[in-house]
C-alpha cells in the first residue's frame with residue numbers, strides 16, 4: 068500500500084520518464100481527416116453507450132443508425148446520438164435490416180461475446196469496416212473468420228482493447244522498448260471486485276428517456292403487471308419486493324429481468340421472440356440476455372470480460388504471446404445459477420523467461436485493478452486505466468527518479484514540459500502528474516484511430532488490430548480450459564486450433 072507522498076513521487080517520476088522518451092506526442096489526438104466516417108452502432112447497452120458518449124463527433128465520426136434487440140437500450144443509444152450528432156438517427160431492432168438499408172461506411176459492435184463473430188462477419192461481408200468490442204470472439208474459428216473476411220473484402224477491422232489508445236499505456240510500452248525499465252521478467256495484472264457482478268434492471272426503473280418513449284416509467288408498467296397501484300407503483304423499493312410488501316425480500320435479478328422484459332415485450336411484441344428464440348438469437352431466458360456474462364454459452368466470464376484486456380497489454384509490452392497457461396479458480400462465492408468462475412488465478416508463461424500473472428476475484432476489492440510492469444531498473448504501475456506511476460530500482464524503490472538514469476542524456480528539467488501536458492490531456496495543469504484528465508479519452512482516441520485508418524486506407528492505423536485481438540482471445544480460451552480441466556494448456560495457435 069503506497070502512502071500519498073509515495074504516490075505523488077511515483078506520478079512525478081512517470082511524467083519525467085515520459086518527457087524524455089522518443090515518440091513525443093505521437094499518441095495524442097490523431098491528425099484530422101478529410102471527412103467524417105459515417106457509422107452505425109450494433110449494441111447500445113452499457114459499452115455501446117460509453118462509446119457513443121465519448122465518440123469524436125467533431126470531424127471523425129457521424130453516427131447515422133443504431134441497432135439493438137432491446138427496445139430500452141436501443142432508445143437510450145438513439146437518444147445520445149440525437150443529442151450529440153444526428154437528430155434523424157435511424158433505430159433498428161434487427162441489425163440485418165440496418166445493414167441492408169445502408170447509408171454508412173463502418174459499424175461499431177458492442178454486443179455479447181457469443182455474437183461478435185457472426186455479427187462482425189455479416190458486417191464485413193456486406194462491405195462495412197468494423198470496430199468490434201473485446202474480447203475479439205467466442206471461438207478461434209470466429210476470430211479467424213473475422214480476420215479472413217476483413218482481408219478478403221479489403222476492410223478495416225479493429226478490436227476494442229482501448230489501452231492501445233491510452234497515452235499512459237503507450238508511454239509504458241516505450242519504457243519497455245527503450246530499456247528504461249531494464250529486463251522485464253514479470254508483469255502482474257489483476258482486476259478485483261467485491262460484488263456479485265450480477266446486473267439488474269434497477270438503472271432503468273425511473274429513467275426519464277424511457278418514460279418519454281413508453282409514456283410511463285418502466286417501474287409503473289411492471290407494477291401494473293403485478294397488480295400494484297397508487298403511489299407504491301412508482302417505488303422500485305416496493306414493486307421489486309416479493310408480493311409488493313415493504314419488508315419482503317427483493318425479487319432475484321432473474322425474476323426482475325423476467326418482469327421487466329415482459330413489460331418491454333408488451334411495448335414491442337417482437338421482443339418476446341428475441342429472449343426465447345434460441346434459433347436466431349441464442350438467449351434462453353431474460354436473464355441470459357440481461358446477465359449474459361454469467362452464462363457459459365454467451366461468455367468466457369472473468370477471463371474474457373476483464374482478463375483479455377490485460378493479457379492483450381502483456382502481449383503488446385513483450386511483443387509476444389504466451390506459450391503456456393495454468394489457472395486455478397471456480398464458482399466459489401455465488402451460488403446463484405451462474406455458470407462461469409467467480410475467482411480466477413492464471414499464470415501465463417511467455418517465451419524467454421517471462422511470466423504474467425492475472426487474478427480476478429469477486430470477494431475483495433482492496434487491490435482494485437492494475438498492471439505492474441516490473442523490470443530490473445524500475446516498475447511502471449498503471450491503475451484504473453487512468454493513473455500511472457514509475458519507481459526506479461536504483462534510486463531506492465520509492466525514490467525520486469533522476470532522468471540521467473534513463474540513459475537518455477536529456478536533462479530532467481524538460482520533464483514537465485509540453486509533452487507531459489499533452490499526455491495528461493489538454494485540460495491538465497502542469498504538475499498534475501501522470502493521470503488522464505478524462506479517463507474516457509482513450510475511447511475517443513480509439514475511435515479517432517479507427518476513422519483515420521478507414522479514411523487513409525491503412526488498417527495498421529487502428530489501436531488494436533484483428534491479429535492482436537486474436538492472440539489475446541486464444542490466451543483467454545486456453546486459460547478457461549486450463550481452469551476447467553485443471554491442466555497446463557499450450558497457448559500456441561497450432562495447439563489451440565487442434566484442441
Ligand SMILES: NC(=O)c1ccc[n+]([C@@H]2O[C@H](COP(=O)([O-])OP(=O)(O)OC[C@H]3O[C@@H](n4cnc5c(N)ncnc54)[C@H](O)[C@@H]3O)[C@@H](O)[C@H]2O)c1
Nearest residue numbers: 110111112113114115135136137140177178180200201202
Ligand atoms: N472495452 C471495454 O472496456 C468494455 C467495457 C465493457 C464492455 N465491453 C464489451 O462490450 C460488449 C457489450 O457489453 P455491455 O456491457 O455493453 O453489455 P450490455 O448487456 O450492456 O449490452 C449489450 C447489448 O447488445 C444487445 N444485443 C444482444 N444481442 C444482440 C443482437 N443479436 N443484435 C443486436 N443487439 C444485440 C443487447 O440487447 C444489449 O443492449 C461486450 O463485448 C463487452 O465485453 C467492453
